[in-house]
Amino acid sequence: MERIVVSPQIHFGKPIVKGTRITVQNVLELLNEGLNFDQIIKDYYPNLKQEDIKACLQYAIALVAAEDIHISSVAA
Secondary structure (H helix, E strand, O other): OOOEEEOOOOHHHOEEEOOOOOEHHHHHHHHHOOOOHHHHHHHOOOOOOHHHHHHHHHHHHHHHHHOOOOOOOOOO
């Protein structure tokens, strides 16, 4: 998690890749669109490293793991 930081002065405190202004959300959205690590680096963020993208995924996993999720079933 050392590669992900939160600074109130950058993107209103959204988590970013350390040393950049690239948000974790932006990286996750590109992954969701089906881009692989190499495509993200080549086409969007040439300053990122694969470890940065993995850190974004780890950050998202940690958020989900820390949440209390309550699912209610709806009767049909």
